[in-house]
Amino acid sequence: MKKDTDKTKEQLAIELEKLRKQSKKREKELKAAIETLDANNQQLRATEQQLRAANQQLDASNKQTRASETRMRNLFNAMQDLVFEMDYNGTYLNIAPTSSQLLVKPAEEVTGKTLHDVFPKQQADPFLQFIQKCIDENKADKIIYPIKFDNKTIWFEGRANPIGNKRVLYIASDITERKHAKEKLEEREEKYRTIFESAKDAIFIMQEDKFIDCNEKTLEMFGCDREDIIGEPPYEFSPEKQPNGRDSREKAIEKINKAIEGEPQLFEWVHTTKDGDLFHTEVTLSRYMINDERFVLAIVRDTTKHKQAEEALRESEMKFRNLSESTITGIMLYQNDYWIYANPAAEEVTGYTFGELKQMKFWEFTAPEYVDLIKERGKARQKGKHAPSEYEFKIITKQGKEKWVFLTGNTTELKSGKAGLITAIDITERKQAEIELTLAKAKAEESERLKSAFLANMSHEIRTPMNGILGFTELLKEPQLTGDEKDEYIRIIEKNGTRMLNTINDIVDISKIEAGHVEVRNTELSVNKLLDEQYNFFVRETTEKGLELNYSPSLPDNESRIITDQYKLEGILTNLIKNAIKYTETGSITFGYSTKSLKGKDVFEFYVKDTGIGIPAERIDAIFNRFEQADIEDTKVYEGSGLGLAITKSYVEMLGGEIVVNSKEGSGSTFTFNIPYNKKSSKENSSKKNSEEESGVSLKNLSVIVAEDDETSRMFFETILENHVKRITYTITGKETIEKCRENPDTDIILMDIKMHDINGYDATREIRKINKDVTIIAQTAHALEGDKDKALEAGCDDYIAKPIEKEILFEKIRACLNKKSI
Numbered sequence: 001m002k003k004d005t006d007k008t009k010e011q012l013a014i015e016l017e018k019l020r021k022q023s024k025k026r027e028k029e030l031k032a033a034i035e036t037l038d039a040n041n042q043q044l045r046a047t048e049q050q051l052r053a054a055n056q057q058l059d060a061s062n063k064q065t066r067a068s069e070t071r072m073r074n075l076f077n078a079m080q081d082l083v084f085e086m087d088y089n090g091t092y093l094n095i096a097p098t099s100s101q102l103l104v105k106p107a108e109e110v111t112g113k114t115l116h117d118v119f120p121k122q123q124a125d126p127f128l129q130f131i132q133k134c135i136d137e138n139k140a141d142k143i144i145y146p147i148k149f150d151n152k153t154i155w156f157e158g159r160a161n162p163i164g165n166k167r168v169l170y171i172a173s174d175i176t177e178r179k180h181a182k183e184k185l186e187e188r189e190e191k192y193r194t195i196f197e198s199a200k201d202a203i204f205i206m207q208e209d210k211f212i213d214c215n216e217k218t219l220e221m222f223g224c225d226r227e228d229i230i231g232e233p234p235y236e237f238s239p240e241k242q243p244n245g246r247d248s249r250e251k252a253i254e255k256i257n258k259a260i261e262g263e264p265q266l267f268e269w270v271h272t273t274k275d276g277d278l279f280h281t282e283v284t285l286s287r288y289m290i291n292d293e294r295f296v297l298a299i300v301r302d303t304t305k306h307k308q309a310e311e312a313l314r315e316s317e318m319k320f321r322n323l324s325e326s327t328i329t330g331i332m333l334y335q336n337d338y339w340i341y342a343n344p345a346a347e348e349v350t351g352y353t354f355g356e357l358k359q360m361k362f363w364e365f366t367a368p369e370y371v372d373l374i375k376e377r378g379k380a381r382q383k384g385k386h387a388p389s390e391y392e393f394k395i396i397t398k399q400g401k402e403k404w405v406f407l408t409g410n411t412t413e414l415k416s417g418k419a420g421l422i423t424a425i426d427i428t429e430r431k432q433a434e435i436e437l438t439l440a441k442a443k444a445e446e447s448e449r450l451k452s453a454f455l456a457n458m459s460h461e462i463r464t465p466m467n468g469i470l471g472f473t474e475l476l477k478e479p480q481l482t483g484d485e486k487d488e489y490i491r492i493i494e495k496n497g498t499r500m501l502n503t504i505n506d507i508v509d510i511s512k513i514e515a516g517h518v519e520v521r522n523t524e525l526s527v528n529k530l531l532d533e534q535y536n537f538f539v540r541e542t543t544e545k546g547l548e549l550n551y552s553p554s555l556p557d558n559e560s561r562i563i564t565d566q567y568k569l570e571g572i573l574t575n576l577i578k579n580a581i582k583y584t585e586t587g588s589i590t591f592g593y594s595t596k597s598l599k600g601k602d603v604f605e606f607y608v609k610d611t612g613i614g615i616p617a618e619r620i621d622a623i624f625n626r627f628e629q630a631d632i633e634d635t636k637v638y639e640g641s642g643l644g645l646a647i648t649k650s651y652v653e654m655l656g657g658e659i660v661v662n663s664k665e666g667s668g669s670t671f672t673f674n675i676p677y678n679k680k681s682s683k684e685n686s687s688k689k690n691s692e693e694e695s696g697v698s699l700k701n702l703s704v705i706v707a708e709d710d711e712t713s714r715m716f717f718e719t720i721l722e723n724h725v726k727r728i729t730y731t732i733t734g735k736e737t738i739e740k741c742r743e744n745p746d747t748d749i750i751l752m753d754i755k756m757h758d759i760n761g762y763d764a765t766r767e768i769r770k771i772n773k774d775v776t777i778i779a780q781t782a783h784a785l786e787g788d789k790d791k792a793l794e795a796g797c798d799d800y801i802a803k804p805i806e807k808e809i810l811f812e813k814i815r816a817c818l819n820k821k822s823i
């Protein structure tokens with residue numbers, strides 16, 4: 001039972017549990033239903049709220065619509081544009097109030113009117129067509145047109161919108177400013193395009209490593225079409241390798257990339273044309289940006305011509321340098337008073353290096369006497385005045401040497417400005433030659449003048465005594481002459497003969513001097529004795545003229561011995577004393593000597609002093625000249641050849657001395673000359689004496705043949721030889737001379753005339769030499785020409801003597817020849 005009870009209980013519990021569970025479930029369901037109810041209520045409330053809100057929104061939106069309507073109206077009213085409605089016939093309907101300012105006439109006047117009422121036909125027609133087209137096609141369209149307004153043209157851009165009812169709403173705005181701005185822009189663009197196209201350089205525009213545009217010049221420069229360039233990479237016209245061997249296309253790309261990065265590039269490049277011809281260029285790359293896009297502008301300048309010009313310049317520079325360095329002409333440039341260039345020849349001329357010249361003003365090496373001239377000319381040229389551009393002047397070289405230069409000056413244009421271009425040639429030698437030539441010319445002219453004067457004088461000097469001689473010889477023939485008259489005539493003839501002989505002697509002497517045939521024959525002599533002889537010779541003449549002649553020796557006889565040419569010393573003194581007498585009318589003539597030391601040497605100084613007419617100062621230098629007299633006119637008064645002093649001076653100089661004159665016109669003259677005091681040692685003196693004596697003795701034993709066809713000359717020989725030799729044989733022809741020589745083998749001397757009728761003296765000598773080698777033959781000739789002596793010696797003569805023969809010289813020669821043979 002229990003079990004049943006328990007079982008029932010259990011069942012009850014299960015039932016209860018079931019019930020409980022059911023009630024819980026119902027409770028849950030109830031709760032859920034209540035919650036749903038709540039939720040529905042809430043939803044209901046929310047919907048209510050939404051409804052209220054929607055109502056509120058509707059209200060607000062109504063308000064908004066009203067506001068926007070107002071705004072639209074305000075906007076319409078406030079619009080600046082021209083706004084109107086127009087029908088198919090072009091009638092103005094609604095016109096926005098503000099449009100009137102863009103209307104030709106006020107809105108109220110236009111409303112209801114047609115386009116043709118307002119505008120002329122040609123304006124109205126196209127506009128009406130436009131409106132009608134919009135309406136016909138029911139499509140909005142745009143129109144731009146100008147209208148003349150208050151003398152201005154206003155550009156409109158309008159849009160017509162069909163709005164139904166065969167109407168359009170037309171809105172237009174004033175685009176005049178925009179239009180002008182656009183025009184300006186277009187103009188500017190045109191300008192830039194023109195520049196771009198007409199540029200002398202090729203201009204490319206690149207973007208992203210490609211050419212996007214280029215100008216005409218580019219096509220011309222690269223010889224291609226636009227299509228060959230546009231879209232191509234930038235290295236398209238670069239050779240693989242640059243001629244310099246270093247750069248390649250990569251280098252060009254590198255530069256473009258740098259430009260793209262904003263770093264402008266400037267470089268030289270060799271480009272190639274489409275046909276492959278290379279040319280030099282200068283390239284500029286720069287970047288510019290448009291709306292963040294990067295472009296590269298490349299300007300390429302063809303520098304081929306420039307390069308060629310540069311090359312030519314370099315070449316001409318090189319040529320100039322070569323020329324300038326190899327020429328012997330000094331080339332110099334100066335600027336702002338300083339030398340800026342000097343070639344080696346200029347260095348040579350001036351003695352300064354270019355480095356030294358650079359520091360010098362341009363006149364610094366000019367000889368002082370030319371500095372002012374050079375400066376003046378420089379200044380004148382700077383002021384644009386004409387100044388000689390070629391001149392000769394002296395410079396002083398660095399070594400202090402004077403040089404003559406021939407200079408040319410020009411202006412040249414250098415990069416640094418104007419410069420003086422100077423060329424200088426050393427003309428020192430030419431200048432010296434010129435100076436010498438001028439002197440020689442003057443001398444030649446002078447000697448020409450003197451020769452004429454001389455000839456005139458000689459003619460006078462020969463004719464005058466000749467007239468005397470011939471005239472009085474003729475008179476002598478008169479049979480009824482008294483003895484005194486005859487004596488007087490003979491005296492006159494003698495005097496004239498002497499005068500003529502003097503003249504002829506002078507001519508012969510000077511000719512010999514000029515021909516260089518005068519030799520100095522030194523012997524020892526006593527000056528005291530020589531001056532005594534002079535005194536004795538002249539004292540009669542001076543006394544006759546009423547003049548005083550004074551002489552007193554300065555040294556004792558033994559000290560007055562010197563070695564000199566006696567003949568010449570005698571000649572000098574004779575000449576001076578003769579002149580003194582000639583040119584002195586009253587007073588005295590004094591002569592003498594003294595010894596002194598001159599320039600460290602002992603000399604004998606002789607003087608001849610007179611109280612005569614003196615010599616004008618301006619003629620003093622001339623009197624020693626050949627053919628010259630103190631006053632040529634004087635020859636008429638004071639006879640003379642004008643050669644005496646020239647001969648005297650030559651003789652003095654041959655003896656190793658000098659002659660001077662001290663004279664004052666009207667107060668007399670003093671001629672002073674010196675000769676070296678050559679003393680002989682006493683030993684030499686005595687030996688000389690002996691030989692002289694010996695020679696003297698030996699002359700006495702001589703057998704002489706005189707070959708001479710001129711009678712006068714024969715008489716002369718007779719006179720001078722008569723008392724000095726043993727035997728004289730005279731022959732007239734060459735043959736006869738040879739014969740006489742053969743007949744007389746003991747003959748010591750033959751005085752052989754050269755000019756004989758049959759065989760001349762030279763040939764006769766040759767013949768004689770065949771039979772007699774020892775006989776002394778002395779040739780004697782009147783020719784006295786250079787070369788005669790040589791011819792004589794060559795023919796076999798021992799010596800030669802010129803006519804007129806002087807006794808002493810002849811004796812001396814004879815002695816010399818014999819001495820030579822006896823050695």
Ligand code: ADP
Nearest residue numbers: 579580583614623629630640641642643644645
């Ligand atoms: P000349 O034959 O004319 O005398 P010289 O050569 O001997 O020629 O002299 C040249 C000139 O010098 C003379 O003509 C004369 O005018 C001048 N003369 C020379 N000696 C004297 C002197 N003692 N007094 C003045 N004049 C002189």
